[in-house]
Amino acid sequence: MMGEMNMALNGMEIYKMLPKKNCKECGFPTCLAFAMKLAQGGTQAEKCPYMSDEAKGKLAEATAPPMRTVTFGAGERTYSLGGETVLFRHEKTFVNRPRFAVMFDDAENADEVAKKINHINSVNYTRISEEMYVEIAAFRCSSQDKQKFISLIKKVTSECKKVVPMIISEDPDIASAAAEEFAALGPIIYGANEQNCEAMVGIAKKHNLLLGVKAENQAKLYDTVQKIQNMGYKELLLDAGGRSLKNAFDDAVNIRRTALLSKDRTFGYPTVTFVCDMAQDKMMEVAMATLFVEKYASIIVLSDMDYSMALPLFALRQNIYTDPQRPMRIEQGIYKIGQADESSPLLVTVDFALTYFIVSGEVERSKVPSWILIPDAGGYSVLTAWASGKLNAKSIAKAIKDFEVEGKLKTRELIIPGKVAVLKSDIEDELPGWKVIVGTREAASLPAFLKDYRQKSAS
Amino acid sequence: MAYKKPSQKFSGKIREVTVGSGLKLGGESVLPFYKFDGDTGAKPAVGMEIWDVFPESWPQSLKDIFGPYADDPVKWAKFCVEKYNPDFICIKFEGANPEGDDRSPEDCARIAERLAGEVPVPLVIAGCDSDEKNAKVFTKVAEALPDKNYVFLSAIEANYKEIGAACGMAYGNIVSAESSVDLNLAKQLNILITQLGVKPEKMVMNPGCAAVGYGFEYVVTTMDRIKLAALDQNDSTLQMPIISPVSFETWKAKEAIATEEDMPEWGGQEERGIAMEVSTAAGVLAAGSNAVILRHPKSVEVIRKFIDELL
């Protein structure tokens, strides 16, 4: 019976619970129509004024999203995990990006710990208006020495101000002491298992913490989660124990599919994957973490995070978690970078946010104060916009006029992206008195190009 | 209630295509690496990229590795095969670019012939930036190497007729159909090429590629949708194996090309390049790529192991 409670109800099952008055007060022509919509999550149970409280309670439970959204952390470092509704981003969108953790072990030597702290503190940068940094430090208690464990957590959390700790211990005594000590940071407590779950749930409940549940395999995890749910705790993070890439992938995919395809909420929680235990090689960790960003881990624990790992992984995560229905677009206009004046260089790019932020970042890096003109390019990258006819001499000339560039600036030279060098003469035809300069193909070479350009203009 | 492991069984299957004399691509009837659901088909193949000209524009770390061999494509290919054991070699005729060395199609064909004679793994023939020139180069190369089952990368909307007729039909090789990150475009081009008379088992496709961070979500989503259409809806026009030229994209990205001098806080350039290549390759494989083209030997080693551990 308990299991069934956890399953989402279908339209017919909901219909059986309705008053069947067909009074239309819910805004639907019949109770059945209302039931069908409710089953898809398209309306709320409260819309029917005639439903019994018992039915309402049952329905609220049954129509809740298939995968729970849980949180960890505290204050401005509070993060949501889970809450996904689709297996593929094109079906709607993925919502809560996975978070990266770096593993510390209290048996590790001090140099190793110092190196990781250093990496965590240096990997902190902005990419397309998102701040990138390691969100979690995971701590494994190998020593079984409470004091040693706590002092490691203390050291790392005081030196890395941004991390939320994940306390890993299957010993409730140790877990409880650490939870007590760091409760204010909203830590994750990882280590509930078949045997200790009562005590671990107690600790999590006391401080209202996200609880990591671990088992040997999916079937055993399923049983343990049911046990924990029966204790009334639902702030869970799952680990079905796979420590080979193959098994861990099987776990990640099948836990997610159980929630979203089988609509079984026993597995309607986010998962954690320990890439640090599956690979000895940094590049292999990058490959594995890539797989799990796409499918379907919510916390990915790595053994370290230096720039070589961070650059691809954070960029990938940012891409995959972009809402396909809301492409990132920049408002058209003329943008000032640095203390640009009326004689500073003028560049044109497109209104695709990714492109704009890459280009403006490189212009800033060049330290050459400049202007960037953004025409209507359909929100596309340079070549996409060009190939679809959105970026052309006309749209660029229109932007020059619309944003009154001739009145604002003295310069009559326009730097265009190297990839659309073919536009040069067309633009010059559209804009009498202007000279078009073909820029570099990649923005990375813009700083050198701009410095050179400024020097030439000066002489 | 006890746990019931879910599974997704599909009626469709990716076509198995044989490259060279024995390298199989595709054949799976499940989503990428979903071994727990059924038959994952042939192991995804890992190939290495070489050029017909010295790769002046490549980062120094790559030139350090290949430089001593890169004055001659045959020497270069043999070095890769002997040392790193790739499943195939991708020879990119960068030197054919009319705006560069403008190597003649006949010269390209001679190089390809020498490679075919001396390199024990199958070849993937890639072109330069000019679609027009590629059609000419591919025609000559295919003519010189008939019925080899080599892959020609790629036929696009503008030149598929010539390439399809020569490579796919007259000279019995494999045509790769390249489209720009859009399921409908991929489908349309596959249909056009098969309507020419190229047999589907003589085709693979490249539905677009990008480096992680550079519009990569469109690549993943396009591939997800292609694989679902091929498997779930049994759409035979999308059941061609996918080949992804990962290295063509990743070694242009700033993360891979910025020197340490340029970005001191980013650390060693070589590792950044490898990491971008490895992540992009793992990312397209997870989305359904059946073959990836790579540059760095370390990427080849890691991606090979990654595939082996998953299957």
Ligand code: B12
């Ligand atoms: C993602 C993508 C899409 C997405 C669009 C996402 C978006 N918002 O732009 C979608 C799927 C919608 C798409 C559609 C199309 N696409 Co498209 N797409 C891509 C893809 C994979 C990545 C583009 C990307 O995001 N690049 C990253 C950004 C940052 O690059 P960028 O804008 O060029 O900026 C760089 C430089 O140009 C430079 N830069 C930028 N501005 C400036 C300014 C100055 C002054 C300077 C100096 C430098 C500079 O800095 C940046 C970093 O170096 C590329 C292939 C690839 N790997 O590049 C194809 C690609 C661009 N697409 C292409 C095509 C043909 C199309 C379509 C026309 C296909 C079609 N027939 O329908 C459509 C057009 C849309 C439509 N239907 O109207 C072709 C273009 C071919 C060509 N050479 O002209 C490409 C190259 C694919 C290919 N190989 O065929 N596409």
Ligand code: SF4
């Ligand atoms: S308000 Fe309630 S009783 Fe009336 S039609 Fe809607 S579901 Fe039926």
